[in-house]
Amino acid sequence: MKARLIINPISGTASKAGLDRLVAEILSPAGWEFETVYTQCHGDATRLAAEAVAKGYDAVFAAGGDGTVNETADALCGSQTALGIIPCGSGNGLARHLGIPIDVREGLKVIHDESPHSIDYATVNGRKFFCTFGVGFDAAVSAAFAEKKRRGKLTYLQSTFQTYAHYEPELYTITANGRTITEKAFLVAVCNASQYGNNAYIAPNATIDDGLLDVTIIHAGNPLTTALVGFDMLIGNIERNVLIHSFRTSSLTIRRNGAGAAHLDGEPMELEDTLDINCHYRKLRVFSPASLPPFKPFLTPATAMLADVRLAVNKLFQR
Numbered sequence: 001m002k003a004r005l006i007i008n009p010i011s012g013t014a015s016k017a018g019l020d021r022l023v024a025e026i027l028s029p030a031g032w033e034f035e036t037v038y039t040q041c042h043g044d045a046t047r048l049a050a051e052a053v054a055k056g057y058d059a060v061f062a063a064g065g066d067g068t069v070n071e072t073a074d075a076l077c078g079s080q081t082a083l084g085i086i087p088c089g090s091g092n093g094l095a096r097h098l099g100i101p102i103d104v105r106e107g108l109k110v111i112h113d114e115s116p117h118s119i120d121y122a123t124v125n126g127r128k129f130f131c132t133f134g135v136g137f138d139a140a141v142s143a144a145f146a147e148k149k150r151r152g153k154l155t156y157l158q159s160t161f162q163t164y165a166h167y168e169p170e171l172y173t174i175t176a177n178g179r180t181i182t183e184k185a186f187l188v189a190v191c192n193a194s195q196y197g198n199n200a201y202i203a204p205n206a207t208i209d210d211g212l213l214d215v216t217i218i219h220a221g222n223p224l225t226t227a228l229v230g231f232d233m234l235i236g237n238i239e240r241n242v243l244i245h246s247f248r249t250s251s252l253t254i255r256r257n258g259a260g261a262a263h264l265d266g267e268p269m270e271l272e273d274t275l276d277i278n279c280h281y282r283k284l285r286v287f288s289p290a291s292l293p294p295f296k297p298f299l300t301p302a303t304a305m306l307a308d309v310r311l312a313v314n315k316l317f318q319r
Helices: 019-030 044-054 066-076 093-098 104-113 137-146 153-164 223-234 299-318
Strands: 002-007 033-038 059-064 082-087 116-124 127-129 132-136 170-176 179-191 213-219 244-249 251-256 260-264 267-271 274-287
Touching: 002 019, 002 044, 019 033, 019 059, 019 104, 044 059, 044 066, 059 066, 066 082, 066 093, 066 127, 066 267, 066 274, 082 093, 082 104, 127 260, 132 137, 132 170, 137 153, 137 179, 137 260, 137 267, 170 213, 179 251, 213 251
Parallel strands: 002 033, 002 059, 059 082, 082 274
Antiparallel strands: 116 127, 116 274, 132 179, 132 260, 170 179, 170 251, 179 213, 213 244, 251 274, 260 267
């Protein structure tokens, strides 16, 4: 079996030195042959993955964060070349949703042990996303985080608090399932997967292979009630919050007053005032566990948090 390993050397906070050797150590005994390439700028992962598809490779392994995974997967949709995710980013939202361990060695065992499964992807005005798309506060945070020189959870939290201090909700008109609503919202998130990353569950019950997108609208509230939404997101209980309006749909249109900030899988960008969003049913093959336990508020986030703590402690003692 032939694969291309794409490494983003600047994703996350950990060094990628020796990563190619670790991949060989774990996957070569299973019959994988691979070549290693490194990204140098935005768009490289898409180009390198497209080359692998054209050469008929069986898989492309993406070592990086959600941005790297997005770029890599972009070229694999609709092909027989499968995606292997080696989570090395700050949030790792798609990997976490799919049940791929954030520990690199354990994550590689998923590629070793599991077969590819077909999942959905989505597009907004033709641009692909695989985890979440958003306008409003989350887009503003993504833009602020992108400007920081340092990466990691603490930097992301700093960006969140700094943005929250001065953010003003915006007016959106949303058309879906034959209905149109106009809302002044803190944010509108369109979710193919359940979380942004770092176990922040914006759509806890989202399913990634059902042909539907989970839309979460957070209404404008006062500083206290809006802050409580963040707490409910971390414990997986956001859908019971009084500021939340959520629904499922295979397609929707969002209109706003002028072009502005948005994010695709955490990557900030400027998009048009009218956003046409569609789900594409099971068009991407990904190595992931065949089944996962059902999501349970409190319990699932607590289990994930403990796994992150164990991983952090293990890394501390390995230094």
